[in-house]
Amino acid sequence: EDQVTQSPEALRLQEGESSSLNCSYTVSGLRGLFWYRQDPGKGPEFLFTLYSAGEEKEKERLKATLTKKESFLHITAPKPEDSATYLCAVQADSSASKIIFGSGTRLSIRP
């Protein structure tokens, strides 16, 4: 069964303190791995798509990386406005119509 597990569940950082969020996945053939950001009371907003091991994508203070078993979302020198829940999702070759989400990491950045 395809699964996505994110850790930690919650992370509190001081402004400027860099860290990483983890997304471990088990799928029978990865078609794509996605990162989304979700603010309270809103739907998720797309950040990145990764397709193959070794791939990296960057956007402002965020960088996403991918291996054959997991993905990391690195956040460098975060600011309070980076506070949100970050969701990882995978699309498998075996069930390409279904995109499976993890339970997310709630990130809080203190000024």
Next chain:
Amino acid sequence: GAGVSQSPSNKVTEKGKDVELRCDPISGHTALYWYRQSLGQGLEFLIYFQGNSAPDKSGLPSDRFSAERTGGSVSTLTIQRTQQEDSAVYLCASSLARTGGREKLFFGSGTQLSVL
């Protein structure tokens, strides 16, 4: 419209009543998804549409849940005889992807359903 629109934004109903939730996707998006998000949880897949067809209904929790899409656009999720465990945020998303495509999803803000 510019984005995915869902209505109502909030719905309070009594146990046993039927509810209908509406989703207006981005114009031209052929793929449409429904997800359910319980408090503090991730997104639970419910159903996927490609055009008006639903090739994947595997996430619907019970036969009380049904969904349809007409004209390749608007979709309605119907929950019959609502139960308290149905309380959650119901999210709709659309994308340009054809079946198996890897296009990103655009989400609406969701409908908060509360069953008393």
